[in-house]
Amino acid sequence: MTQPVRVAVVGLGFVGLPLALTYAMKGANVIGIDVLPHVVEEINAAHSHHLESYQGKTLPEILKEQIEAKRFRATSSYEEAAAEVHNYIVTVGLPVHNGDPDLGPLKSCAQSLGRVLKKGDTIMIRSTVVPGTTEDVILPILEETSGLVAGVDFYLTYCSERIAEGRAFEEFIHMPLVLGGINEQSAEKGKELLSFISETDITITDIRVVETAKVIENIQRDVNIAMVQEFARFSEAFGIDTFELIKVANTHTRVNLLSPGPGVGGFCLPNALYYLQPKARELEVNLPILQLARNTNDAVPEVLIGMLEQALKKNGKTLAESRVAVLGMAMKDFSNDDRVSPVHDLIKVLMAKGVDVRSYDPAVPTVYDHKVESLDKAVNGADALILTAVQKEFAEADWAQVAEKMADAPILFDTKNRIPRDLVSKATVVRI
Ligand SMILES: NC(=O)c1ccc[n+]([C@@H]2O[C@H](COP(=O)([O-])OP(=O)(O)OC[C@H]3O[C@@H](n4cnc5c(N)ncnc54)[C@H](O)[C@@H]3O)[C@@H](O)[C@H]2O)c1
Missing domain, CATH: 3.40.50.720 (NAD(P)-binding Rossmann-like Domain)
Known part of the structure; x- marks a missing residue:
């Protein structure tokens, strides 16, 4: 029998929490990472103000079920997560201040990930980013902090997040996806990770096309x-x-x-x-x-x-x-x-x-x-x-x-x- 996938979802906000729970509902062992201790505490106590629901259950009900089934828990510790998983999905956002995107939270997340990265790990970025960020910003930070080589020792992939708040669970499963990898193996690893929950087409293309498409989908x-x-x-x-x-x-x-x-x-x-x-x-x-x-x-x-x-x-x-x-x-x-x-x-x-x-x-x-x-x-x-x-x-x-x-x-x-x-x-x- 194949082992259930083990995955860490980084950033437990409007996207990350329902995404983590979607993996858990499909049978994955999921650990959620968030820098904010009060967010982690609330989530582990099965509290959430998110209005998502799926198949007649509210997000807090799903959260409680998945915590009790021991398929999901949250932590602030990247080390704790790294002891259990080989797959990371990043949903940390880029806030905009006076028209300038702040890459600080995403860079800090890449540094934390780089410090715990192991050979064979896969990292998937799902945040909406300045086109080029995965290869030009995240990749160098990961390589520098881990001492590992991207595409050889670990896999790096970008998949845009297209859900609309309020329809998250449904759309994680049914919204068509576009995915890019820094190399073919990375894209394949990414596809495998997505296929665990997604039931739709996954288009694989140039990583810069995927990053840019996400941004122009919103601009239009x-x-x-x-x-x-x-x-x-x-x-x-x-x-x-x-x-x-x-x-x-x-x-x-x-x-x-x-x-x-x-x-x-x-x-x-x-x-x-x-x-x-x-x-x-x-x-x-x-x-x-x-x-x-x-x-x-x-x-x-x-x-x-x-x-x-x-x-x-x-x-x-x-x-x-x-x-x-x-x-x-x-x-x-x-x-x-x-x-x-x-x-x-x-x-x-x-x-x-x-x-x-x-x-x-x-x-x-x-x-x-x-x-x-x-x-x-x-x-x-x-x-x-x-x-x-x-x-x-x-x-x-x-x-x-x-x-x-x-x-x-x-x-x-x-x-x-x-x-x-x-x-x-x-x-x-x-x-x-
Ligand atoms: N909200 C949406 O409907 C939606 C839809 C599509 C795409 N997106 C994109 O998805 C991304 C996430 O959006 P969101 O609405 O979930 O944001 P959010 O602010 O609700 O959640 C982000 C979470 O990341 C955590 N975080 C910040 N820095 C961290 C770090 N270094 N390590 C771990 N956790 C950290 C924050 O504490 C927060 O809980 C953004 O890039 C956004 O543009 C959002």
């Missing part, structure tokens, strides 16, 4: 949304419904317009251009359209606040003297992740204009001064609300009743196409 969505924002401005001026316009255009089988909203959020889409730019600068390639699209998306909160100001003015109110409820902090609908959420920018601009902001999101655990614990607390007496991300509670809300709790002549600003236009109420519904 950023650009698509920027384009849709321009269409939305046109629709407003023309007096037609943007969402209806997009729905109708998308009936064409070769058109796939995304939805407008309060901007573009999350760890992936807004950061994507900043991963491509350093390489483009090095290669002296200009990317003006991509930068323009990014700027357009960054400016959306300002544009929406301008629209809100106009709507309030029509009702005889000023923005600065208004109380505004912001409903939904998450970077996308039905998510609990508010990293790089455009809603933060929206709130920042509102507050800078003197607005009394009360935000509410039943799924996001992060605490903020402006965040309140219930929909009622957010909307009671508010002059306006802005629906910025959909959560179950908002999807089921009776908006006419919500409007009743607000101040006189309230504005319901819907960036999500969820508030009925024919609301039987004294409220004004504004759509993006």
Whole structure:
């Protein structure tokens, strides 16, 4: 009988934890490594705020099952993991600060891995990276710290991570994969490792193509949304419904317009251009359209606040003297992740204009001064609300009743196409 695969997943965040559990559910012996001791502690206690689920079970339920079956545990010690495994999958991210990707966490991870690397080990990078990072940054660190030769003593491979938060378990198994290796043997090792959980096609190609494809997959969505924002401005001026316009255009089988909203959020889409730019600068390639699209998306909160100001003015109110409820902090609908959420920018601009902001999101655990614990607390007496991300509670809300709790002549600003236009109420519904 073949032995179950032994694998360490490095980085136990939105990608790493469900990925580790997917391997465990398929029968692998998995050890998860994370630098943050409190993350390791929480995970080993079967606690997680992640909203993923699979086959009717929530992530914490799956976590508890896999810990009890002794197929999964977490640690902060690379040494502890190295005593048990020959395969490592890296899901440590590259944060972006002021448009510059920070390779620090990934480099530090490569150093830690290099120190425990053994002959015959396989390392697979799944983080989204600046194209060229696997061969130009990670490989030299691994060789230097381990004293081993890449492609001969150990195998190094890159497979882009394409899951969407909320569908992680399903997509680890069913999303088509692209993989590159620093040599043929590395790619083969990588394919073997992926095949343990993946049931789809695995395309093997040049490692730089895989790294770059991941980044442009995200950028094309950023650009698509920027384009849709321009269409939305046109629709407003023309007096037609943007969402209806997009729905109708998308009936064409070769058109796939995304939805407008309060901007573009999350760890992936807004950061994507900043991963491509350093390489483009090095290669002296200009990317003006991509930068323009990014700027357009960054400016959306300002544009929406301008629209809100106009709507309030029509009702005889000023923005600065208004109380505004912001409903939904998450970077996308039905998510609990508010990293790089455009809603933060929206709130920042509102507050800078003197607005009394009360935000509410039943799924996001992060605490903020402006965040309140219930929909009622957010909307009671508010002059306006802005629906910025959909959560179950908002999807089921009776908006006419919500409007009743607000101040006189309230504005319901819907960036999500969820508030009925024919609301039987004294409220004004504004759509993006
Ligand atoms: N979140 C998504 O939906 C998604 C989708 C596709 C691709 N990605 C990519 O996957 C990668 C991971 O994203 P994420 O959302 O899971 O990030 P995350 O921030 O949720 O998780 C990363 C984890 O790595 C840990 N870490 C940092 N440095 C470490 C080190 N040196 N050693 C061990 N652990 C370390 C952090 O403590 C954190 O828990 C990123 O490159 C991201 O761009 C994310």
